[in-house]
Amino acid sequence: MSSTPLSFCDGMRRRDFLRVGSAGLLGMNLSLAGLLGSRAHGANPSVDPSFIYLFLQGGLSTIDTFDLKPEAPSSVRGIFNPIRTKVPGIHICEHLPLLAGQTDKFSLIRSFTHNDAGHGAADHHMLTGYHPNAAFNAGLSPNNQHPSFGSVIGQRLGARGAVPPYVCLPGMHPSASAAYLGPSAVPFVIETDPNSPAFEIPDMQPPLNVDAERIADRRALLARVDRFQQAAELQVNGAASERRVFAERAVSLMTSKEAKDAFDIHREAPKTRDAYGRTTLGQSCLMARRLVEAGVRCVTINHQNWDTHSNGFATLKDDLLPKLDLALSALLSDLAARGMLRSTVVVVTGEFGRTPKINKDAGRDHWSRCFTVAVAGGGIQGGRVIGKSDEQASDPAEAPFGPEDLAATVYHLMGVPPHEEMRTQEGRPVMLTNSGRVIRDLL
């Protein structure tokens, strides 16, 4: 993980890290043993893994997309028809024709389940692998009681190149942050919409009215006037060295061509941009591919508006599903074409599914007892259906899996031991995953 035993993979020194956690020295120090431990070998040590989490906030109706029930009564089955796909025996929704051509690349867990059908807590459960406790305040941002997948992966695997290890876009889901892992595991957040014509990362480039020569002059001048950079104080003040580390990272982000290019979606060929769809979802998926290609370990895409209570079928058919079909199929085929799919785990899910019974507003309400999660890449075999729901997709009929198992599986594929004991900032011991099982049938 590092060239010297005192150095973190993200370039921070051990002492800096101790000070980062000075508000809760107890906890931070104790987790240090684990953090300093050698990077675990993943399921496949020959690949350097990455993770793309496509989170469909609001709750994708999987009974209308990935697990249709054509035999169910009309009050349940909905108006969409299943179609055959590239893999014999797997059927998905007729409004996902492009994905139907790619079922060999991904698998479906059709017996996914958890116990909370409220947005905030379910989000936290799906993004961290932990259902939050009673003190949870969904209104906070971040509201993490446990670190998000991306924070764990980013911190444990560390930065690869000049780009940050963990990026969220567009904006950050409030449960996508670091909790007790502290500032080095907080995501770099792209607040703006990558589909907007003027898309750029705020503050990533110097102001337009300051030309390159002046920037160079300024930086040279800064190096001379910053007297603490050379002073003994820097060595003994963790907060100062922490800031210096981040400032260096910021400079490398600004000055590294690869990083600058990765964030500059306008460099992508218009044809490719069209292939992903000129939508927030499509361009976010394209951005994720660009970032992973440049070395980002985890990209979490938070796409909203999937809470289809009313007029759900029309919304899905005319708006959401065409976007998803285009974006996700482009992402999978693009990753595959670039040889990146074998090292990039992709998870697509909402915080829950939707009720088997159709409501009076031609939509469906929240349903966490049974839904489908789509997974691909990074050692996951495509073309499989894992688990099974009952005849109305109201409960798993076999092999139920939950967010804990998803966490264990993702960490396992990323080479992070899922059952490690961590410490919160108060010193409370906590397992990285809440006794989840690696879903072996996917591998």
Next chain:
Amino acid sequence: MKGAPQLLRGLLFALACNGITALSAASPAPDFVHDVAPVLSRFGCNGSACHGKAEGQNGFKLSVFGNDPVADFEAMVLSGRGRRVMAASPDQSLLLRKAVASVPHAGGPRMREGSREYSILREWIASGAAYSGGGKAEILSLRMEPADALLGFEQHEPLKVIATLSDGSEQDVTWLSIFHSNNPALAEVDENGRVKTGAIVGQAAVMGRYAGAIAVHHLSIPRPGAQAAFEEAPHSGAIDRLVNANLRRLNLSPSEKVDDAGFLRRVYIDIAGRLPTPAEARAFLSDSRAQKRSLLVDALLESPEWADLWALKWSDLLRVDRRTLGFNNAHAYFQWIRSSMQSNLRWDEFARQLLQADGPLQENPAGNFFKVAKKPGEMAATASQALLGIRITCAECHQHPFDRWTQGDYHSMRAYFEQVKFKKAGDEEALVSEGDPKVLHPRTKEVLRAHPLGTPKPEADPEGDRRRALADWLVAPENPWFARNIANRIWAHFFGRGLVEPVDDVRATNPASNPELLEHLAGSLVRGGFHPKLLMREIANSDTYQRSSVPNSTNASDEQNFSRSSFRRLTSEVLLDAICDVTGVPEKFAGVPKGQRAVQLWDSEQQSYFLKLFGRPMRTTACECERSASASVSQALHFMNSPALQSKISNAGGHIARMVASGADDARVVEELYLGCFARMPSTTELADACGYLGARKARRQEAAEDLCWSLLNTLEFVFNH
């Protein structure tokens, strides 16, 4: 924990009748309370990540840390279809098979077959699985041997935990105790109680826990090598004497006294929450009076900015939260805090007014404290944390794992607030405290009377508004917590670190780094009648506060003993104001009168990318930790590239443009910028270098001056208080 409850007695009797028990006369058979429960704790079975978590693990739930032995006994012996404990064939008991992982166990093997711990569990099962048998003595107290120690770098030391029992005997329970260090960087402790020191000077506390009792070992790790020699200034006051005595114990010598400029910048930030203007800096630096530092301290303490800064601090802790309270209530709540600071309200009176607030909220806005905390338990926990520095939230559900607080303590504190209600009459909302609600212990159902933490249980609840009794106790000069907590918070404000750290986590297992000093500060506060500024003046005038940040050959690794000044990033509001002052361009906040400074904002929801980015707290808890001083890539990018910052630097009405337009010479421009950013004159080299930069760009002097300002703003020297 005396006898087994009735239902269990029946079971034990049944087991005995089956002829299974085999009590040995020589050494009494193990029982659940004394032997089995400590084994379960020691080997991590009831940890909060395993069977101790709220939903248990794989169908087997234990109370966390063995908090509820009766329930644990039931889980072990009565549930699980009798498979967990099988007296007839002990080795087939699931408890043992899981413990050694001879059947699949997610927690892996926790012990070896035939080990001492295994034998205890096995013998307990074989002898009939008693809850509490054989008239065993109760545990009265726990102590550590040795109680304290002085250790060098990288040394080992074995600790013993000794229990004193009710029959007068003592028992070595080391092997069943759980150990925890409050500062593993200084001293680690392994599961057998063996301490290993690192290579950092300082003090650590190691806790041993056994059967719900706690013992603490205090450890000092002095710097190895020749005795550090330093002389104490003849005029030293109590603060310096106590700090220096501690430094001598640790073989450290303090850094030099900070120069005037260093003091100037530091004391403005700490007392007034802003940087001195170039004019103020020039005046102070050229002042030749011997007592100019203490005169400045006095002047700043009387400035309105002092009240702004402390109003902000208390608004964070007491949660002036517009989202929860609504605009009018939140604003009135803030105004009460701000005017309390402005009028020098004594700390004890401030706490009393807060705790006793009642009546219409618009007339007595302190009552919003109870509105934002919502439930009686949260009120108790928030008041404890903010006013006493004690976190009791853990004890709502289980005994605090690192302290003595139990569910009884938590819910007895809660009982003070059970009378609080809000009544609406038209638009007016009023707090009333009435009725005689009973509070029951959630587990034992015992009636709990309102009484303060760490005091004997009374027979009855206080008469009338119970909160008055709490306030009386809280602000009494002999109260052990309140004055210490305020003193510690004030100390932390001036040094970036409390004597107890975190400042709101006072525990036996988290002792003050200099207890004598904390006692002195608390005493000083009480002697000064809780005047809000006297202790601050004493601190700001001490040599300890006026140390340089330059380390010497002895104190580089010292972080907790105040031998040198440490770096603290300016808080979000102070930092934004500092940028505005340096550039001469105020920030415009939506819906706020023009010219209002960030430190003066009462609403933590006020839209501001900058304040959010630099760690403004959300005010959802009373934890000081909500305010974040951590760095991020985005912060660094913002300082380097933000168009908002650039437009302040280049603003036509700003300082730089005006200076350049006024025809000030290069040296003057450089000096003004150095004074504005760093409160010091540039050194000769710095002056020459910067003048050289400006001189080489005569054709675009404005831009060159902007570049210099940009560079100074991006230094560590600007962003930090040092």
